[in-house]
Amino acid sequence: MKKLYFIIGSQDLYGAETLIQAEKDGREMAEYLCGELGDIAAVEAMPVVKTAAEAEDICIRASADKECIGVIMWMHTFSPAKMWIRALQALSKPMLHLHTQYNERLPYDSIDMDFMNLNQSAHGDREFGFICTRLGIKREVAAGYYKNPDLIEKLRRFAYAAEGVSFGRTMRVAMFGNNMRDVAVTDGDRVESEIKYGWNVNYYGIGDLCDIADGVSETDIDGKMAEYSEKYDMGTDDLAAVREQAKYEIALERFLDKENISAFTDTFQDLHGLKQLPGLAVQNIMAKGTGFGPEGDYKTAALCAVLCRMAQGRQGATGFMEDYTYDLAAGEEKELAAHMLEVSPVFAANKPEIQVHPLGIGGKADPARLVFDGIEGEGIAVSMIDMGDRFRLVCADITLIKQPEPMPKLPVARLMWTLKPDFATCAAAWIYAGGAHHAVVSTALDAEDIRLFAKMTDTELVIINDKTDLNSFEQQLELLEIKARLKK
Template identity: 45%
Template sequence: MFNLKSFEVWFVTGSQHLYGEETLRQVDEHSQIIADALNNSSAIPVKIVFKPVVKTPDEIWSVCKAANNTPNCVGVITWMHTFSPAKMWIRGLNALQLPILHLHTQFNRNIPFDTIDMDFMNLNQSAHGDREFGHIMTKMRLNRKVVVGHWQDTEVHDKINAWARVAVGRYQMQHLKVVRFGDNMRQVAVTDGDKVSAEMKFGFSVNTHAVGDLVQVINQITDAEIERLIQEYEDTYALMPSLLKNGERRSSLVEAARIEAGLKAFLTDGGYGAYTNTFEDLHGMRQLPGIGSQRMMAAGYGYGGEGDWKTSAMVHVMKLMASGMKGGNTFMEDYTYHFDPENAMVLGSHMLEICPSIATGTVNCEVHPLGIGGKEDPVRLVFNAASGPALNVSLVDLGNRFRLIVNEVEAVEVTESFPKLPTARALWKPQPDMKVGLEAWILAGGAHHTVYSQNLTVEYLENLAEMLDIELVVIDKATTIRGLKNELKINEVFYK
């Protein structure tokens, strides 16, 4: 879906001229070894690029400016092998516009008790060199990720992986174009928001095209393109009999394929990575995109229903962050509740647009009435979501700031057949429990639309919030309503 190795993270080591050329030669050599090891780690998906050791304010400023100006450089890993006086870093850190991961490590894992001498001590000063560096970033109020441990440890690689994937997501967010086909669903609050403030904060642009512009592209799709897509449907999904060749509803599948091909062409030609539409604005379209939107998400595009451009952008960014990981990310909606005291849970679904990347078992291709929108019956993919830990993520506009809300959930196996509900279906239990999880979500102002993720953890979203410098509210096993209310009050003061 995405090639994360096309993105770079620079490995920059700090020292100074105090120690002499031999020590600096060893610092450079050790730094190269660490950078190469991280670059070759199967756990780290981006390219780690070694940079020569920096020893002066000018060298630091130059490497920071060069990182800013290098296409596809998404962040910088810093490490102080020796003591690097932190005043040297002020100008460079002020100039740096990329996320920083401060790796608090040292070249040797263990102390060589029998041979350690002052030469070794002069060379291996990370224990206090990194503290000097950490102090200046705290004094400068700089958000950064701090990872502690030996550079060969699996846990260290895993944390760098989580940070690097998010750095790629942030980079992509700054270059993302979201297209809205028509406007938001009328009278709805949470799907709307300040698109100018969003572009100022996140970098992604949100602009509108009339549905007629999309229809014009859809109407230009050739029969050959339609046949190719239909063959792909037949090879990939279990089609209901009426959609098979010579079936009575085959024309619905042909139109669905035409719409998908038109969507793909419009998004590709316009350089868009995400889009929205709404059933209230389908002028010129015969059916609401169902399978088309589902498959566009499966291909990596962001989608948000009813004009929800914030969720659309987040779907795309989170798919990029999770590229290559087991499981999926999708547009989702809390649809209805199961308030059984012994087995309370949420049914997550939507009338059409859930990404099949979260599916388990057979994915069916079906056509049914929608009962909304006033158009022909749309084709959609019908399936059940896999069980296991997951997240619901919502980005909301509070007027004076954006808030990122994350709820840990536990998806359960779907054992019911849902014979009269031809949609994608997920069942989950919110953390810490049904009542507290739902109350906390409502108090935090979470949307009814979310990004549902099977593979990202809270750490990824925490990294993203810090990189973007936005508010983060996490609802997990430790959440209490009293504690959450106090957190929201404190946040209101902090972000006022």
């Protein structure tokens, strides 16, 4: 079970009675928070921290505990911040500084100095906040009464993001083939990805998958076909093409399980030994939470897996998507997003239909794929790019809309959306920022979730929304460039 350490700060100045009460209050608070966050991670109260040695010990313990995804820090009393220096330097897990207190209201008729000495978060947390700022500690600060629903929502967002970061720290990504030849934006530094995020990205020959596929039995394929029949409409008589995709999916599942892979890529330029480009197979696997990136785009595949993990248990859909083409009617601009084959059915507004059509690229047999129109709702599109000396996340608010007219001759799954604050501003800002044509789209997450992930991983982030002004946006990019150069 994943857990969040609830660390309560104090000092040994106040005597046993105060410290016993502080620990009792902290455990009660942790129990309440566990009830609110337990579906993501258990909140576990730690003994009250009174000395520098105790602070360092608990932060080292949190950093070493594989089940701990983050820490919640709270100063019940005043806790001199110099005693936290070594502790904070040793802490490697995401931190939320909870600025709250045990009591919601002041006991006006009975308040005395004993009460004041115990309930000193108002300045104890400021002391702790100073040393975090002085040390340059990246952390989230949430202020308010700990039972307030708005505060609980902030804590839940923190827990979701911390779980995504923790998941990424041990994630393995497989690249079948390499990056698509001569393409720049989908490439990246795989070593740096592992140093920064923990993403272990490795190349595998497509022959490794072909060997597994050759061992898939007809009985196994029959079972996968039964799954397809239950989930999707069959819109083709070419069952042999569908069975080929079923074989690929079984082979992929066995490979991913054997190698402990959470995300993968392929490329239509490296399909030797396969009759089709995997389409339906990849779509069905993506719907189960596995990350995917086409054309060797490992960054999108990994980011997709992480954001899917952050979105677990939340309403909405998350998956890979590609910017494709536009409807540029003045004042009503819309984007049509799709891919050759690989769009996750989590985005389907209707029951997806299995169809078989020529691909027109890659020189392989006609592949089976799912075809559907996309869902509606507010969402985000997130792109990760490698700037050479750092990674950057570009996050844009979008509104997914109903397809305005039928597209009977477009044999792929598709989404349509509008951009904020308007088409011209958003598209220009995305391009100025270097955003890729591949992204992870989500209606379960929003820009606040991406901000938290970026903060926890110290990743550069730019956000495009209804307040974006191009002049200010370009200035922000210039300042980020100056900051990066100064760091070097």
